[in-house]
Amino acid sequence: MKGLETKTGKRLTEIVTEELGNQVSTAVFVGPGHVQSLTEKSPTCMLVDSDSEETREKIANLLNSNLIRVYKGCDLIGTEIGAATKNIIGLAAGMLDGLNFKGSKGALMARGTYEISQLIEAAGGDKMSAYGLAHLGDYEATLFSKFSHNRLYGESFVLNKTMAKHAEGIETLKATMQLAQRLNIDLPICEALSQILFAKKAPKEAFLDIFNRPTKDEF
Numbered sequence: 614m615k616g617l618e619t620k621t622g623k624r625l626t627e628i629v630t631e632e633l634g635n636q637v638s639t640a641v642f643v644g645p646g647h648v649q650s651l652t653e654k655s656p657t658c659m660l661v662d663s664d665s666e667e668t669r670e671k672i673a674n675l676l677n678s679n680l681i682r683v684y685k686g687c688d689l690i691g692t693e694i695g696a697a698t699k700n701i702i703g704l705a706a707g708m709l710d711g712l713n714f715k716g717s718k719g720a721l722m723a724r725g726t727y728e729i730s731q732l733i734e735a736a737g738g739d740k741m742s743a744y745g746l747a748h749l750g751d752y753e754a755t756l757f758s759k760f761s762h763n764r765l766y767g768e769s770f771v772l773n774k775t776m777a778k779h780a781e782g783i784e785t786l787k788a789t790m791q792l793a794q795r796l797n798i799d800l801p802i803c804e805a806l807s808q809i810l811f812a813k814k815a816p817k818e819a820f821l822d823i824f825n826r827p828t829k830d831e832f
Contacts, residue, residue, distance in 0.1 A: 619784045624690070643660055644659030644696075651681070698785060698803075762780045
């Protein structure tokens with residue numbers, strides 16, 4: 614599935630390999646959609662990725678169907694980082710909803726994807742993976758859906774409401790900041806969220822501070 618180790622920023626397949634060596638071949642299966650949509654027979658696309666071409670091919674052929682079109686990834690680093698960090702952008706989207714800054718979501722999607730693409734590249738992956746199914750492709754389900762725990766957590770946080778359900782993005786944010794520090798890379802959106810969630814900075818102030826950063830080229 615998806616995730617980063619909180620204290621180290623390591624990817625799941627890195628941890629499995631450390632624990633089991635090369636005894637087993639690992640893969641991740643990620644991508645857009647909620648189970649609620651699948652049960653309503655709404656088709657989607659997902660992504661399987663692995664360092665092993667044989668494993669990737671086997672799983673893709675096994676899981677491909679009329680309901681889920683399975684693509685084969687070719688960048689395990691980018692796939693894993695992208696899949697995990699989309700939940701962070703989901704937290705930000707929920708906060709924008711809570712602040713009634715819904716008009717900023719388009720900018721969040723564009724800049725959030727670019728920010729994660731830079732993280733992926735710094736980690737040794739292909740930056741274009743951020744624009745694929747593992748990350749950007751999952752934005753509809755994560756940034757807009759009523760079923761998104763991360764979006765709902767962000768909105769509830771801003772509105773000072775209790776959020777009982779788990780939001781993966783909280784621990785992923787901690788891991789991502791660890792990874793960013795190790796790689797010496799600037800992640801403005803992630804940093805703003807970290808200030809809000811862990812340093813008690815006012816959400817509106819943190820987001821507006823991003824707008825006060827010096828002007829720069831888009832890419």
